[in-house]
Amino acid sequence: MQFGYVLAGQYLPQDDLQVRLREALEQVRAAKQAGFTSIWATQHFLADFQFLQTLPFLARLSAEAEGMTVGSAVLIAPLYSPVLLAEEVATLDVLTGGRFVLGAGAGYRDAEFNAFGINRSERLGRLSEMVELQRKLWSGEPVTYHGKYLHLDDAQMQMPPVQREKLPIWIGAQGPKGLAQAAAIGDEWLVSPELSLASIAERQQTYKDALPAGVSAEDKLFPALREAYCAKNYEDAVRIAKPALETKYAAYASWGHEVGSFDDMARGSFVLGSPDDCVERVQDYRTTLGSKFLGMRMQWPGLEQRDVLDSIGAFAEVIDRCGS
Numbered sequence: 569m570q571f572g573y574v575l576a577g578q579y580l581p582q583d584d585l586q587v588r589l590r591e592a593l594e595q596v597r598a599a600k601q602a603g604f605t606s607i608w609a610t611q612h613f614l615a616d617f618q619f620l621q622t623l624p625f626l627a628r629l630s631a632e633a634e635g636m637t638v639g640s641a642v643l644i645a646p647l648y649s650p651v652l653l654a655e656e657v658a659t660l661d662v663l664t665g666g667r668f669v670l671g672a673g674a675g676y677r678d679a680e681f682n683a684f685g686i687n688r689s690e691r692l693g694r695l696s697e698m699v700e701l702q703r704k705l706w707s708g709e710p711v712t713y714h715g716k717y718l719h720l721d722d723a724q725m726q727m728p729p730v731q732r733e734k735l736p737i738w739i740g741a742q743g744p745k746g747l748a749q750a751a752a753i754g755d756e757w758l759v760s761p762e763l764s765l766a767s768i769a770e771r772q773q774t775y776k777d778a779l780p781a782g783v784s785a786e787d788k789l790f791p792a793l794r795e796a797y798c799a800k801n802y803e804d805a806v807r808i809a810k811p812a813l814e815t816k817y818a819a820y821a822s823w824g825h826e827v828g829s830f831d832d833m834a835r836g837s838f839v840l841g842s843p844d845d846c847v848e849r850v851q852d853y854r855t856t857l858g859s860k861f862l863g864m865r866m867q868w869p870g871l872e873q874r875d876v877l878d879s880i881g882a883f884a885e886v887i888d889r890c891g892s
Contacts, residue, residue, distance in 0.1 A: 569854060569890045572606035573599035573880070574641060574793060574865035575629070577620035578816070583869075585618055589628070591873045592620075595866075596632040598877055602884035603891060606637035608671070608793075608863050611644055613680045616819045617869050623656050630664050639669035641793060641863060642740040642758060646675055646694035647684045650718055653698065654705040658729040666730030671758050672699065673740035674749075677823050692749055693717055695739075699753045703733040738791060747771055751778035759792035761865060762820070762827050764836035768792065769856055791861035792853060795838045795868075798882035802841035806834060808875050812868035813838075839864065843885040850890045 575595065579588045596607055607629055611622040622640050630638050638660065645653065661668040674691040675681065681688040697715040704711045708728035713720045729735045739754030741747050742763065750757040757775050759768050776785045797809035810830060817827050827833070834840055839849045839862075853859040866879045 569850060569859070570606070570861045571604050571883075571887050571891060572608050572637070572639070572861065572863035573604040574608040574610065574863045575625075576816075576865060576867055576869075577609050577622070577625050578612075578615065578617040578869050579619075580869045581618060583618060585620070588618075589620070591876075592625075592629065592867075593632050594873070595876055595880065596629050598880045600633060600636060602880050603887035604636070604864075604880075606639060606669075606863075607633050608639045608641040610641055610865075612677070613644070613647070614683055616822070623660060627660060627663055630660070633664075635667075637667045637669060638664045639738070640671045642671035642673040642738070644675035644680060645672040645698045646686060646691045647680065648698065650698055650701040650705065650720065651723060654702050654725060655727075657702070657735065658706065658725060658727055661729035661731055661735060662727070668729070668731070669736045669738060670702070671738045671740060672754075673758075674746060676825065679823075690717060692745060696749060696753055699737055699739075702735075702737065706731075706735055707733045742771070744774055747775045748778040751775050751783075752780060756789050756791055759790075761793040761795050762817070762825070762833060762837055764828075764833070765852055765856060766836065772857060785858075788858075789860040790857050791863065792857070792859055793863040793865065795833075795840075796846065796864040796866055796879070796883065797838075797840050798843060798846050798866075798879045798886060800842060802845055805840040805842075805845075805879075808879075809838075809840060809868075809871070810834075812871040815870050816868045843882060843889075846883065846886045847889050850886060854890075 609622045609625050674695045694717045697718045705725050706728050710724040736755045738756040738758040739750035740758045741750040797805045799805040820827050867876050
């Protein structure tokens with residue numbers, strides 16, 4: 569099992585972002601010391617919080633993460649132009665020494681699509697064309713492409729990624745159409761943090777059934793993002809994490825995202841508790857889903873830095889016991 573450390577990059581409106589940025593850099597250093605092998609950042613536009621945008625944020629964080637994989641979890645790819653995304657991802661792949669993973673999703677918030685002047689109903693089609701174009705552009709060869717939504721004539725990148733068209737693309741998805749798309753176009757299906765283990769298992773079968781001929785589910789990582797807090801015991805973990813997680817998930821609910829109650833998610837979706845509790849939960853993902861990667865998010869709007877660092881430090885025991 570490999571573990572990634574996920575930074576939301578989301579902060580309360582009154583927070584001093586210079587302070588929060590210094591704290592994020594400190595979290596990356598602590599995560600590296602604890603044994604996390606990758607760092608990740610999330611994305612939204614016009615959010616309820618101050619939100620450091622993913623690609624420039626990751627570029628700064630990567631300076632503290634030498635030797636670690638760096639990834640987006642996930643970019644709202646239909647809102648980008650294909651050349652802009654390809655060039656920026658190539659830059660990050662160079663900055664990280666060929667260790668970048670593009671996590672991409674179709675998006676779901678009306679406010680974002682309206683602000684970018686894109687019809688939300690086009691999101692799945694745009695995502696498919698975007699992924700296809702990324703791989704063509706990353707090859708470094710001239711690209712002429714005319715899809716339903718995206719068009720290029722004789723476009724050629726002079727600085728392709730270190731990994732070129734093999735740069736991994738992980739697709740975030742939840743519904744049946746999105747899962748089938750993730751199986752068809754992505755290297756992995758990246759699970760969002762609010763889904764319960766039982767819900768993931770149901771969706772996993774849909775994903776497996778949609779895999780192209782010749783692609784084996786045995787070769788997949790089945791990566792999942794999880795909200796996590798590691799403390800002396802389950803009660804302490806809930807006490808510390810609950811206020812900040814409730815703030816975050818209240819925003820999700822207001823955006824139209826389907827979320828459960830805190831108590832339901834704490835037991836069914838989140839990884840909370842003592843190191844022993846967290847080890848047990850991690851083993852559940854390994855045995856039930858065959859997961860080989862979990863991305864742990866321990867920073868949410870309103871959580872104090874000392875609490876974040878305490879959780880990262882405590883989780884080192886979990887990594888030592890479960891990691892490979």
